[in-house]
Amino acid sequence: MSLQQKAYRGAGWSGLSGMISNGLELLKYIALARILEPGDFGLLAMAMVIISIGRIFADGGTSNAVIHFRNQSSRQLSTLFWINILAGSALYLIVLLTAPFFATFYGEPEVRQLLQLGGIILPIYAAGALFEVLIRKNLDFKKITIAETTAAVAGFATATGLALAGWGVYSLIWSHIVTAGILTAIYMAVEMRKWKPSFCFSPGEVWEHIRFGLYQMGERGLNIYSMRIDHLIIGRFFGPEILGAYHIAYQVVLFPISRLSPLLNRVALPVFAARQEDHSVLRNGYIKLVSGIVSLMMPFFIIVSLSAPWLVPFLFGDGWLLTAQLMPLMALVGVLRMMGNPSGNILLSKGKAKLAFYWNLAAAVVTTAVYLIGAQYSVFVLLTLYIAANLLYLGIGQWLLVNRIIGLTFSRLFSEMKLFVPLLIVPFLLTFIIKNVISNVWDVTGWMRGDVPVSAVLTRLYDAWQYGLFRADGSMMYDLAMILAIAAVFLITYIPLFWRYQSGSVREFWQAVRKDGHGS
Template sequence: MLNQIVSQIIFVAFGIYLARILGPEAYGLVGMITVFSGFANLFVDFGFSSAIIYDPKLTQNKISSVFWLNLLIGVFIYIIFFFSSPLLAEFYNLEELEVLTKVVTISLIINSLSGVPNSLITKSIRFKNIIRASWISTIISYAVAFYLAFQGFGVWSLVFQTLILSVLNLIFVWKIASFKPSFYFSSKDIKSLISYGSGIAGTNLLGYLTRNLDNLLVGKFLGESSLGIYARSYSLMMLPLKNISSIFTKVLFPAFSKIQNQPDVIAFYYLKSTKTIALFSFPLMFGFFAVAEEFVLLFLGKDWVEAIAIIKMLSILGAVQSVLTLNGVIYNSLGKAITAFKVTLVLNLILIPSWLIGMKLNGLNGLVLAYLLVGTLGSIPILSIALRLINLTVIDQFKNLFYIIIGSLAIIISCSVFDLVFTFPMIYNLILKTIVGGFIFLLIIVPIEKEFLVEIYNMLLAKNTSKN
């Protein structure tokens, strides 16, 4: 949790200001490449990272075999990108993408080297050292990006920021994991992990398709400026997933894997975890909805005005997805990765056509509205199937989150009333609406969920006491 708080301070201090300097076009150009490179990166891993975490009989031979296979795939895919970069530039009709692609996709090789040691750290549930390393890497990479941006390097500022961040993380991960791969490879050791890893890979590939085909469609048909606006807005939507839900998924997956034969125990901690996630993510994202206009105009500038409506819609989707993301933890920890793949495939078969219809009817706004409606409603069956594995229902989850949902909706209502009654300069509007919305949320939640809040406080207090 501390890591995510510090990371977001860095993001607000550096990331948003960098976006203001470079504008939507620079982010759009990089986004056009990462749509493809990110998809390729899933093939480099192919679910082996999760398989390493899940495998109760992990051996050094398996670890070594996975490492060399990941590296081989990473180099092979980079070669493909290097020689096919002219085709990518031609696809988007942007000549500068050819050179950018050759440089950006170097990250595929870097990531192939860090996958195994990262998984070993996660399996042992050791996060403290890697968190400190992440802060150092992020600050250094942003410092380089700012220097290049002020020197007029434009989109290359983002490219080198990404590469430097990857290299520094690689160095730190190897050191923290004390990782020393042996010169050993066996296809037999790989086969023992493929059954589990293939299900993970399939689900990840479909999930990536869901999260990035929209970028491909926007970049191809609406241009780099629209893609930059959408990508930056989407990154805000991902805040609760990356900075709240990810805390739980990183810890719960290895933890639930150890008690995979106790579904009732998993159910107990699942409800506690999703309620804790919602307690933080729902007011955050509903608050973004309420102050979207002030946030965009003050921090990003007038060039990003089209992002206001996009952020509002994606903020609601982000709140919902922050809770639904733990579905994957249930499927994977219980060895049901193939089931997860099947249900995700069905959702994609519905979601992708809805994007095309929405974009055809109303451009970028139509695509995002379709994403909100189908992404939310279509996830309910997936949630239902996952919950049945741990003897729960969707109604159980709704009851679990009911008052947090009510309190979060009250944030939007109270801020809307504020806009009707008061007219202040924009900076004061942002501050006052944040205070009013937060106060209303606490006014509802504290009396009703007092016992749950005290439980969280006592848990944190007990943890700190044990450390002392």
């Protein structure tokens, strides 16, 4: 089986895993949003941002080192396993000790109990981290898909069952604990058939892994900090109610890309690492990865942004107006993150964890300053400033982290990406116009008679799109009809253009998967 076939096969399984996991996660939030209050989701977000940052350090940063250095002895793997256990346990202790501080920081006493309970996730994930990376290193993503699907189903059942039983925010935290436990148990059960850790601890034999891991751990920690500092600052300055609404918007719009990126990295990083000396292969692979992500994910962001005023009440019920208002801005954040994420695979495949660390350190400092400035005004100003910062990150990061490393030029990148201008702009504009016509926001006849100034029309269009002012009534059927109409108009226009520009890649993917399925 060729490396390309393995990559396509892995991408297929990772995509399936992402769809199932994301779908169940969305269903969980849909179900619980009608049972719990926005403040409950805000309390969860306050606790989980700390746990999410801690989880980055739970494997000692050595997971990607196992992939980069390719071959390890049983003694080395055993040492790395115990490093993970020690790191996860130490992090749990730190969470236990600092929980009162974060409760004071947020001004919410319940955050203390949530952190002390949810912190157990860290040693649980640490125990399974090495087994997961060994499966990923072999591009055996079918096993990962089965594990993640099983864990997601269990987490969904736990959350809904406990919420109906009146457990409130604790139904959410227990959902995360159950998901982590089942995921780790499956990884260990599957991979221990091939290798079991021994009682061996020889740090000197894995010093290169540790050194790589320290930078990688710092880089990943700064990266997740930059992505979650918004939750810290919004929770601190605006309270759990606004943070809860923001968190739901984040889960609907940004959660898919936050899940898609690791799934794609699982496939791309081992493939790039295997060809790390061939810059021509890396350039072609990077361009294919970026174009594939943009063409597959951009429709999601556009449809969600345009349909937000109807999508949010249809999914979550009334009381989530702020969520609908935030989603268009959140979609822009998602687009910029989506386009910048593939650069990390180039850096790690080339072993440049140190450069990745310093880049994310600079980004963390800038992001923190941006959010603190925005928090003095409103959550809308905060997000707008963050969008501007991400535009800066995208341009500088492309040059510094990709172009200089593998010899890619902006002219070649733009020549490849210019195909996406008609692919995305035409369907977006058509859908935007039709959406406002069928929702009676755009008074066409009044405009043509001159009764309505053009400036008033444009202002009304912007306000309607940004703040969701054009729900004709409160019926779910009307909401559903608008969602389906917007999606249909966009996709009917988009799919022919997508096939014109991407049919070659689709055929290449399909042929590789079919050959792989026949064992050739």
